[in-house]
Amino acid sequence: MPELPEVEVSRLGITPHLSNRTIRRIDVRQPILRWPVPSEVIQLTNAPVLSVSRRAKYLLIEVPGGSIILHLGMSGNLKILSADTTPGKHDHVDIVLDNHTLLRLNDTRRFGAVLWQASGTAHPLLTTLGPEPLTPEFHAAQLHQHCQKRSSAIKLVLMDNHVVVGVGNIYANESLFKAGILPTKPANQLTLAQCAVLVEVVKQILAQAITQGGTTLKDFSQADGKPGYFKQELLVYGRGGQACVSCHSMLEEIRLGQRSTVFCRHCQA
DNA sequence: ATATCCACCTGGCGGC
DNA sequence: TGCCGCCAGGTGGATA
Secondary structure, three states: OOOHHHHHHHHHHHHHHHOOOOOEEEEEEOEEEOOOOOOHHHEEEEEEEEEEEOOOOOEEEEOOOEEEEEEOOOOEEEEEEOOOOOOOOOOOEEEEOOOOOEEEEEOOOOOOOEEEOOOOOOOHHHHHOOOOOOOOOHHHHHHHHHHOOOOHHHHHHHHHOOOOOOOOOHHHHHHHHHHOOOOEHHHOOHHHHHHHHHHHHHHHHHHHHHHOOEEOOOOOOOOOOOOEEHHHHHHOOOOOOOOOOOOOEOOEEEEOOOEEEEEEOOOOO
């Protein structure tokens, strides 16, 4: 999936097609993704779209009475299509609109989710999330405070949704490289100044990735089917064993929390 | 509370 | 060609 930039790119892509439209019905061909698709979603008919927003990696489509929540998991993908486009393999859910178009969710691995949040309530999955990375609520002192009570590797803390949302494996690797911090460094050894650098780098990289349409590795594409172009900016992710772009020594690759982790031992400390 | 490990699922790749 | 093991943008949940 989609890390935060890819989800945001999806939101930007689908919003103009959903705004001021009415959802005629929802077609569910695969009733269980990561969790069962709730009946409130399945039974939705003739519901005007009130807003389209994003919290962490969740997309929220607001209608009277509540919001449809979409999560893309590892392989989820959203496309706007003509209503008569024949569904293919892994095309699990269609949100059918009133102008002969639909929003189609394709998700090979089915780690994604379609959920429901009633108006005035917060879905349990959304209640314990940390701040959005691109807002002022994510700042050096806030990150430093979390780091001080954690002895685990900084990369794991950076990817912890209670600390900050939306930083997945690609951008965690990239951010730590650019900040010059070893992914394995115990979080409680980071100084406030290092946290400040890391925060700025995370914001800059995520913003840049959004501008470039996200990172396409295999199955991600924008709502219009175009790939993202951030892949060519990746400095360490997927480059284990290759030369560091800065010092030309060989990038190391290890597992950290079962996730592939790439870094330069000379440029990161 | 924190840390570790597993689970969910499909498909692509390299090795034999 | 085929089979096998390993890997992949995530993250909730069980366990100690």
